[in-house]
Amino acid sequence: MNKIFLIIQREYLTRVKKKSFLIMSILGPLLFAAFLVVPTWLASMEDTEHKTIAVIDQSHLTYGVLEESEYLSFVYLEDVPIDSVKKDFKSSDYQGVLFVPTNILISNSPILYSDKQLSLSTRMQISNSIKDEIERQKLKAENIENLDEILKSVETKINLRNITWNDAGEERENSTEFAMGIGYIGGLLIYFFIFLFGAMVMRGVIEEKTNRIVEVIISSVKPFQLMMGKIIGIGLVGLTQFVIWVAFTLIISTVVQKTIMDDKTSTLMENMQSRDILADTPSIDENTDSGDNLQFVEEIFSSLHTLNFPLIIGMFIFYFLGGYLLYASFFAIIGSAVDNETDTQQFMLPVTIPLIIGIFVMINTIQNPEGPIAFWFSIIPLTSPIVMMVRIPFNPPVWEILLSVVILVLTFIGSVWMAGKIYRTGILMYGKKVGYKELWKWFRLKN
Amino acid sequence: MDFLSTHNIVKQYSNHLALNKVSINIQENSIFGLLGPNGAGKTTLIRIINQITAYDEGEVLIKGRKLKPEDVNFIGYLPEERGLYKKMKVGEQALYLAQLKGLSRSDAMRKIKYWFEKFEITGWWDKKVEDLSKGMQQKVQFVTTVIHEPKLLIFDEPFSGFDPINSNLLKREILELKEKGATIIFSTHNMESVEELCDHISLIHNAEVILEGQIEEIKQKYKTNICEVKYNGDPESLKAALTKDFELVEEKINHHSHIAQIKLNGNTNNSLLKTILPKVEVESFSELIPSMNDVFIRVVEETNKNKTDK
Numbered sequence: 001m002n003k004i005f006l007i008i009q010r011e012y013l014t015r016v017k018k019k020s021f022l023i024m025s026i027l028g029p030l031l032f033a034a035f036l037v038v039p040t041w042l043a044s045m046e047d048t049e050h051k052t053i054a055v056i057d058q059s060h061l062t063y064g065v066l067e068e069s070e071y072l073s074f075v076y077l078e079d080v081p082i083d084s085v086k087k088d089f090k091s092s093d094y095q096g097v098l099f100v101p102t103n104i105l106i107s108n109s110p111i112l113y114s115d116k117q118l119s120l121s122t123r124m125q126i127s128n129s130i131k132d133e134i135e136r137q138k139l140k141a142e143n144i145e146n147l148d149e150i151l152k153s154v155e156t157k158i159n160l161r162n163i164t165w166n167d168a169g170e171e172r173e174n175s176t177e178f179a180m181g182i183g184y185i186g187g188l189l190i191y192f193f194i195f196l197f198g199a200m201v202m203r204g205v206i207e208e209k210t211n212r213i214v215e216v217i218i219s220s221v222k223p224f225q226l227m228m229g230k231i232i233g234i235g236l237v238g239l240t241q242f243v244i245w246v247a248f249t250l251i252i253s254t255v256v257q258k259t260i261m262d263d264k265t266s267t268l269m270e271n272m273q274s275r276d277i278l279a280d281t282p283s284i285d286e287n288t289d290s291g292d293n294l295q296f297v298e299e300i301f302s303s304l305h306t307l308n309f310p311l312i313i314g315m316f317i318f319y320f321l322g323g324y325l326l327y328a329s330f331f332a333i334i335g336s337a338v339d340n341e342t343d344t345q346q347f348m349l350p351v352t353i354p355l356i357i358g359i360f361v362m363i364n365t366i367q368n369p370e371g372p373i374a375f376w377f378s379i380i381p382l383t384s385p386i387v388m389m390v391r392i393p394f395n396p397p398v399w400e401i402l403l404s405v406v407i408l409v410l411t412f413i414g415s416v417w418m419a420g421k422i423y424r425t426g427i428l429m430y431g432k433k434v435g436y437k438e439l440w441k442w443f444r445l446k447n
Numbered sequence: 448m449d450f451l452s453t454h455n456i457v458k459q460y461s462n463h464l465a466l467n468k469v470s471i472n473i474q475e476n477s478i479f480g481l482l483g484p485n486g487a488g489k490t491t492l493i494r495i496i497n498q499i500t501a502y503d504e505g506e507v508l509i510k511g512r513k514l515k516p517e518d519v520n521f522i523g524y525l526p527e528e529r530g531l532y533k534k535m536k537v538g539e540q541a542l543y544l545a546q547l548k549g550l551s552r553s554d555a556m557r558k559i560k561y562w563f564e565k566f567e568i569t570g571w572w573d574k575k576v577e578d579l580s581k582g583m584q585q586k587v588q589f590v591t592t593v594i595h596e597p598k599l600l601i602f603d604e605p606f607s608g609f610d611p612i613n614s615n616l617l618k619r620e621i622l623e624l625k626e627k628g629a630t631i632i633f634s635t636h637n638m639e640s641v642e643e644l645c646d647h648i649s650l651i652h653n654a655e656v657i658l659e660g661q662i663e664e665i666k667q668k669y670k671t672n673i674c675e676v677k678y679n680g681d682p683e684s685l686k687a688a689l690t691k692d693f694e695l696v697e698e699k700i701n702h703h704s705h706i707a708q709i710k711l712n713g714n715t716n717n718s719l720l721k722t723i724l725p726k727v728e729v730e731s732f733s734e735l736i737p738s739m740n741d742v743f744i745r746v747v748e749e750t751n752k753n754k755t756d757k
Binding site: 212 | 461516520532
């Protein structure tokens with residue numbers, strides 16, 4: 001038993017000490033942090049440049065209604081043909097020309113000319129202003145008294161809170177978008193980890209075979225010990241990588257957000273800490289772009305509290321290990337059956353296909369986490385690590401989780417046992433092109 | 448008492464019989480040669496002794512008791528297909544392999560130091576195996592095989608990849624290990640080294656033991672009763688002197704003397720000498736003893752012939 005620890009130790013240490021592990025450990029979180037931070041950063045960076053838009057309004061509808069802001073202003077041009085403005089555009093100070101035709105009330109299509117694509121928020125701001133004005137004009141035509149007051153009083157903003165309860169009757173507030181995001185990241189990570197570390201097992205087995213050290217080793221330990229030592233050692237490398245990534249991602253994203261989002265962030269952080277108050281009294285000005293942005297980020301952070309993180313992380317580790325053990329045993333079989341990496345192709349397909357199906361089902365599952373497809377593929381052990389992981393943030397029934405867990409455990413015990421039988425024959429076979437029939441024969445050999 | 452013996456080992460693979468009732472007996476503190484052509488079943492037998500492969504029938508006994516899984520700790524095995532982790536440092540690797548054989552870390556360290564100093568490879572500790580030449584790798588491999596002071600050593604083609612100087616070093620080490628009490632199984636096609644090292648051999652061919660015994664006995668058994676005589680004088684008078692009891696097999700001239708190979712049909716060396724001494728001046732006289740190489744080829748070919756005759 002002592003010997004298997006020696007093998008685990010070697011497999012673990014040689015990989016953790018490698019430069020590539022260090023690079024992956026740093027690069028991974030940087031990428032994740034970029035995914036988290038860059039969108040908010042881009043949103044906050046947007047439109048800090050001042051823009052002036054020339055307006056040629058033949059309908060005179062927009063006079064005084066186009067809403068100006070810190071970064072956006074309008075200049076109304078009278079009796080100027082659009083063609084001459086277009087011609088002189090290069091030499092002018094305008095960033096764009098807005099053309100509103102006479103029949104705007106019927107056609108509903110103003111045109112914005114510019115030499116560069118204008119940002120979405122600028123376009124939204126302009127089209128919203130015009131839309132509101134056209135709607136107002138149309139309502140006005142209905143001759144309703146006190147229209148403005150009526151409109152103001154009917155204006156409503158909906159804040160849909162989704163509260164679910166479990167069998168014990170406990171209530172829990174959910175954010176669907178966030179659950180989707182977490183499920184998606186979890187499923188993808190598992191897919192990625194299984195591939196990355198499963199293939200590492202396969203390469204390790206091939207390495208021992210081509211280096212011809214395998215016979216030396218199995219004169220000291222049982223082939224099964226060597227295989228399990230390798231699988232467990234590499235699994236621990238995967239876990240270590242995961243823990244480093246989580247820690248680094250948290251550190252980097254916190255640091256970056258703190259520095260980039262300056263004072264606004266501090267309000268945000270305070271708000272995060274008092275989420276309950278926030279729900280009732282939105283404290284940030286909703287009219288500005290950055291305000292909306294911040295509120296969005298805020299919602300994400302506040303949703304963090306609504307998810308059952310111990311369960312999600314616990315299940316992630318379980319499904320990572322379970323899925324990894326299942327697939328690593330397949331990869332170990334492949335490694336033992338071939339003489340070099342180029343021969344692995346023919347066996348890779350049947351291992352890759354269930355994983356890719358898992359990814360496809362995952363996309364479906366995100367939209368419908370309780371549907372029959374989601375259910376069945378989260379029970380089938382070949383796809384359950386990916387698909388069930390996506391469902392976990394949506395709090396699926398406990399019995400479904402348990403069923404999936406039990407089936408996965410039984411399957412990986414079976415697959416490891418099967419791999420052990422094939423492996424011990426395969427590692428001593430050289431110079432033989434092996435097919436599935438041969439593998440089956442090895443599996444049925446007594447010893 | 449035999450250190451290791453196998454009794455009627457049978458190993459059947461799906462499409463061929465690898466070992467058919469193979470029995471070998473290896474005396475304690477001796478060097479045992481396991482010989483045979485390629486594909487005879489030597490490697491299968493060695494793997495069975497190493498408990499890498501299981502057998503279908505028979506038994507393997509070590510000092511009279513059945514072989515146990517823990518016994519791998521006192522066996523040192525240098526397989527024909529051997530190698531090391533290329534990316535691992537020499538020292539770490541030796542330490543790892545020694546610990547896999549059940550040595551504690553500190554014991555392993557101490558013994559590695561001893562062997563590395565003996566082989567003058569202490570400076571390689573931090574070198575990666577892939578940076579060493581093939582011969583250097585073989586030295587490291589040898590050290591890792593003997594590091595745990597095994598009572599039973601199994602060498603499968605140990606000299607492949609060694610230059611003559613290192614081969615000699617290796618031979619000396621093998622003999623020294625024997626002196627220290629180890630029992631050694633030695634499998635090779637190099638018959639010269641078999642004659643030099645082995646006390647006892649078994650020849651396996653087509654899954655069966657076809658010849659076994661001590662080297663000297665075997666050679667005596669397979670000698671052809673031919674004497675070689677180097678002489679000065681008239682070959683014709685020599686020929687005339689030979690009666691029907693002596694048969695001239697070959698006659699050639701080397702520089703100024705003649706060499707004749709004469710087969711004795713049931714006679715002794717002395718009677719041949721008596722017959723030829725009056726006729727020619729004898730320079731040297733020797734009985735031709737077959738080399739193990741000759742024996743090997745002869746026995747295997749005879750077995751093949753018998754098989755096709757049947």
